[in-house]
Amino acid sequence: MTTTTHAFAAHAADAPLAPFTFERRDPQPDDVAIDILFCGVCHSDLHTVRGEWGGTLYPCVPGHEIVGRVTAIGNNVTKFAVGDIAGVGCMVDSCGHCPSCNDGEEQYCETTGFVGTYNGPDPVMGGHTMGGYSDHIVVKQDFVLKVTHDEADLAAVAPLLCAGITTYSPLRHWKVGPGQKVGVVGLGGLGHMGVKIAAAMGAEVYVFSTSPSKRDDAKRLGATDLIVSKDPQAMADHVNSFDFILNTVAAAHDLNPFLALLKRDGTMTLVGVPESPHPAPDVGHLVFKRRALAGSLIGGIKETQEMLDFCREHGLTADIEMIRIQDIDAAYDRMVKSDVKYRFVIDMQSLKQA
Numbered sequence: 489m490t491t492t493t494h495a496f497a498a499h500a501a502d503a504p505l506a507p508f509t510f511e512r513r514d515p516q517p518d519d520v521a522i523d524i525l526f527c528g529v530c531h532s533d534l535h536t537v538r539g540e541w542g543g544t545l546y547p548c549v550p551g552h553e554i555v556g557r558v559t560a561i562g563n564n565v566t567k568f569a570v571g572d573i574a575g576v577g578c579m580v581d582s583c584g585h586c587p588s589c590n591d592g593e594e595q596y597c598e599t600t601g602f603v604g605t606y607n608g609p610d611p612v613m614g615g616h617t618m619g620g621y622s623d624h625i626v627v628k629q630d631f632v633l634k635v636t637h638d639e640a641d642l643a644a645v646a647p648l649l650c651a652g653i654t655t656y657s658p659l660r661h662w663k664v665g666p667g668q669k670v671g672v673v674g675l676g677g678l679g680h681m682g683v684k685i686a687a688a689m690g691a692e693v694y695v696f697s698t699s700p701s702k703r704d705d706a707k708r709l710g711a712t713d714l715i716v717s718k719d720p721q722a723m724a725d726h727v728n729s730f731d732f733i734l735n736t737v738a739a740a741h742d743l744n745p746f747l748a749l750l751k752r753d754g755t756m757t758l759v760g761v762p763e764s765p766h767p768a769p770d771v772g773h774l775v776f777k778r779r780a781l782a783g784s785l786i787g788g789i790k791e792t793q794e795m796l797d798f799c800r801e802h803g804l805t806a807d808i809e810m811i812r813i814q815d816i817d818a819a820y821d822r823m824v825k826s827d828v829k830y831r832f833v834i835d836m837q838s839l840k841q842a
């Protein structure tokens with residue numbers, strides 16, 4: 489049995505998103521059905537829709553920052569009840585038994601790879617998965633998160649499901665905390681959450697930005713200051729001083745100026761996945777100070793729940809601009825220009841106007 493789902497989809501890399509209907513499975517024994525209230529707009533949605541990473545399956549319904557209300561549960565579901573507020577992030581399934589899945593790091597699933605919330609192989613219906621730019625979604629309970637923030641904040645909670653966990657996970661993994669000087673490169677959706685979370689973890693935070701106009705915002709979000717990354721003197725003032733740098737930039741750029749700012753044994757972790765590769769960095773920056781250049785992919789389900797709970801305890805949500813689904817292409821165009829403060833969130837009620 490299936491239910492007709494109303495959504496917005498891209499039918500080609502160069503076509504605007506448009507209204508689209510498709511069938512979702514009805515809840516199986518382990519499934520939770522969720523009416524989607526809000527869905528955040530991640531730069532990964534844009535990369536996928538516009539075919540920047542290759543491999544996009546059309547029609548493509550993006551969206552992996554989903555918050556909504558549970559409307560039905562399968563017979564085996566114990567973690568959720570009808571009426572609960574629930575979240576869905578970037579994954580809806582994984583093999584469940586490889587070393588990474590056993591460690592609760594399903595995003596690194598070693599057999600099948602994790603099943604993306606969109607553009608992944610749909611394990612039940614066949615074809616490919618369709619994401620949160622839609623009126624409802626059906627997901628295995630093990631991949632559904634509990635949202636306990638105030639209901640008035642739910643739109644601003646949605647971006648935590650990707651931007652929140654993608655920054656929280658590396659900050660935790662590299663043990664960011666009090667006494668450390670931490671940099672966040674790029675003040676966009678991921679970056680602004682990285683600033684808030686790193687500050688809440690007790691670190692001294694600096695933003696590296698190409699946008700000098702974001703300085704006041706950087707400070708309001710919890711940073712000590714904003715460093716204009718294109719200003720060589722401003723960068724030189726901080727050489728050899730950072731314990732950790734989280735690089736969220738969505739475009740290829742020179743990594744060397746940032747590596748030079750790390751202390752001995754410091755790490756820069758990349759989470760941005762640009763369309764084309766970064767120029768290879770200078771080995772000398774790594775070798776002579778035993779610095780590391782690393783990467784990180786979202787975070788596991790257990791850690792995502794930990795992040796949501798951490799954010800609620802610290803009063804953290806995203807700074808959002810609410811949009812209607814009909815305005816999604818204009819939002820993408822602004823995202824390309826780094827003109828987002830700091831995450832677009834789609835009010836899914838707007839789907840009914842389509």
Ligand code: NAP
Binds near residue numbers: 738
């Ligand atoms: P976003 O909101 O567009 O923010 C990216 C920021 O990067 C911009 O606001 C801008 O900040 C900076 N930037 C953009 N173009 C730049 C350029 N040419 N040179 C230097 N800085 C530039 O994007 P997002 O949603 O945060 O996503 C960021 C990246 O992370 C994307 O590639 C996305 O696909 C990826 N991502 C990865 C994961 C993961 O698991 N690893 C998860 C989610 C997203 P300033 O104005 O401050 O310079």
Ligand code: ZN
Binds near residue numbers: 530533578650651
């Ligand atoms: Zn994302």
